[in-house]
Amino acid sequence: MPCPAYNVELELGEPSRELLEQARVSCGEDPSTRLQAIDELRDMIYERGECTPHRMDDDFLVRFLRARQFVPQRAHRLMVNYYKFKDDYPELFDVYPLDLRRIGDAHVVAVPPYRDQDGRRLLFYRIGPWDPKEIPIDDILKGTIFALELGALEPRNQILGGVALFDLEDLTMQHVWQITPSVASKIVKLLVSSFPATTHAIHIVNNSWIFDKMYSIFRPFLTKSMQARIFFHGYDMASLHKHIHPEHLPERYGGTWQDYAYTIWLEALKDNLTIAKEMMACGYKFREHEVGMSVAKHIREVGGK
Template identity: 45%
Template sequence: MPYGENDIRKTQLDLSEPPESVLEYARITYGETPETRKQAIEEFRDYIFDQEQCNPHRTDDAFLLKFLRARKFNIPKAHRLLCRYYSFKENNPHLHRDIRPLDLKFIGDDDVLSVPPYRDQHGHRMMIYRVGNWDPNKYGVEELFKASVITLELGILEPRCQIMGGICILDLKGLSLNHTWQVTPAMAMKMLEFVTKSCTMKIEAVHVLHQSWYFDMMYSGVKPFLSQKARDKLFIHGDDMESFHQHIDPKYLPTRYGGSQDDVNFNEWLEWLKTQQFIVDEMRSLGYIIDDADLAIEPENNKNVPPSESGRSVDDDDSSSSDESIYFTDCEDGDQ
């Protein structure tokens, strides 16, 4: 396995230091070493204050490192991503603020979204959508969007995931006209904006399976707004599993896609979330609501385990506040 052992079988985030092979990948790809990391974080923090374009609610090392890794330690690009991240939040508070993640179990009940505990052969996390299982008469596409944002916010807490990124498997078997009606042009553009310009997760590839003409119709409307870089990450396989397996080794896929691994329900992640104080604190700081009465935290998990907590707040007089920041919209467009 080129980038770290794929030995995680439990439904949990790996918050530990990445394996040496992953750190070596980061060093070769964009020159990350302990020394360059420390220097880049300090320069990035100063750059944020000097530019005065956005006011993040935290500027500790661990938080800023997510943005630097997402843009390969290019500080101006990391800063643009930071501004767009907060701008998206301000413009779409209904997608993240005052939402109770534990109330989204119906997504798991219908098996619409899942994140396996195992990774592909390159060490990427995988998000799998089974759109045909979604009943638009029960809940709208916005609920899926909320669950996706939560999943990405959780996943990017993994240092390994920050470096290696993730892939999306879009299984469109059963997609109907009723589904496509839910995805309005405005919603499609909002999703596109989030994925390509505002998301801290590096999306390395999107694999489309079992698509029909409904997808072709939707894609034709979105394609002109995609950069060439984004188009190059999209792979449309239809029912051709052999084509799909050229990208992802079947050893790292669920059995329904010709692999040998078990499926994992979205609700298993929600159950695990309830047991981790650090994860609960992180989600609360982002505006999500998790009631103490819903928690099941064991004593050994009742502690913070962030990698680094140095840094300063933009507003030194209110550095402890978890409220969302003030945003500015003059940052340049994206490069995901």
Template identity: 45%
Template sequence: MPGHIEIKQELELGEPSQDLLDWAKEHINEDPDTKCQLIEEFREMIYSKGECNSIRTDDAFLLRFLRARKFCVESAYKLFMNYHDFREENPNLHEGISIDLLDKILEYDLIRALPYKDQLGRNIIVYKWGKWVPTTIPIDEFLAATKLIAELGILEARNQILGAVVILDFNDFTVQQALYLTPSVARKILQIAATSMPVRLEALHVVHNSWAFEIIFNIFKPFLHEKMIERVFFHGNDMESLHKHVDPKHLPVTYKGSQPEYDCKDWVDGIKKNATILKEISLLGYKIN
């Protein structure tokens, strides 16, 4: 994995490097000798079962699900079904949703896709729950933005292979905010993060968690399976604890790291200008201005 820190305010849409492919072969069973065969087997399973009206079945789309489930076709199919079931159950999270939603999230500094990777080459996404104003950004908009950012991240082969790290920052989070996070909302968040999207969430780091956070964690806990719980780490205000997992060279000064505070303006602007990205998300039902 990379030894230097590269600042990159754009999605990496190219083919994965040979180093990444070698890592994928060892860790997620992506064997170049069998990959095409497994994609075809996966597609045939979708057609033969006929259990959903799939939005896409091209190689690139199916590969996302296989990578997310380490090339186990049966598990990838289950994830594929979960993905489509979630879309059908929650059309408001993509139908009519514009890429401009990211501008609103940026304005309130709620979600940040950091422009550099962690020490293992993984994307880092920061959620600042304490800055969320539910009356200004309804929970469905927050969920829609979370899903959109996940869909954008999945466009990167690197992200499909290595997965991502998420930091949940609960600084200044209040009981009044917690009241909006009902069991139904908790379930949707976990569906986006783990069970209904072809994402590889490798670690979830909770910082500045207070007693107000405990309220919502008790709501989330029934929906967390054992493997997910093993990937959740609580650090409170102890940034040295966080540094045991994410090297401070790959963190902003907010978390006592060495990187400056970057906003996502250039990242969002780049997405809006990239015809390939816009075409990809339009195929998923998003509104392109």
């Protein structure tokens, strides 16, 4: 079936009753104590002074609380890790997001316009088309970070979490050599300890013996909880379908969706003023000639910063 347009679901205003119930079950979000938890987290940030968030409003703090079962102490530690990661690796955030189209054009990283059967965002990686000589590993990390930042804007994503699929068809030793312990550490920090996002599951498909060498680099950084969320399917798409229904996968994985433009998730941002403001507040940049009129006007108003 043809793909719909990509849309960041901000769900401005009160989320649906169904989603709020899911927040209670999955995130420990109790409406009767919600404001108390937010205030406790805010007080903790001021009192401890371990990080200086660029925002302190309720909606922003809730992202971190939802990612840590609404326990203020754990949410505070996550926020400290989030800003420390930004400070430790500033080169990964000095990004013009639309420049990331090249990893989409190469069919390496993509966020499809559809979700899985549980309403979770999907993040796809295809390693085979990746040419490390043309696309540095840092560009893939930048694309991953930007996708996580986008996902963190969506209340649905904050509550339900996301799912990553790694397609290792045509994986070579040239690819494996790019995954140093330092790179593996960064990836695990992104997926586990340094972002207000929950990785519900990671699915590995089309993996051969070469992957064992790559995975041996990651394994020391993975907790038992994270290892339990990783599923290896080899070339058995029926195994994958036990977790993600074919109606929510592209045809290449035995699904029903037509292949789509891998840059669709980036192109959709050019005319979205709300998203552009959010991303610019996080330090991302846009060029006037690449975006729509409303976004270009905002760039001029803030001096391109």
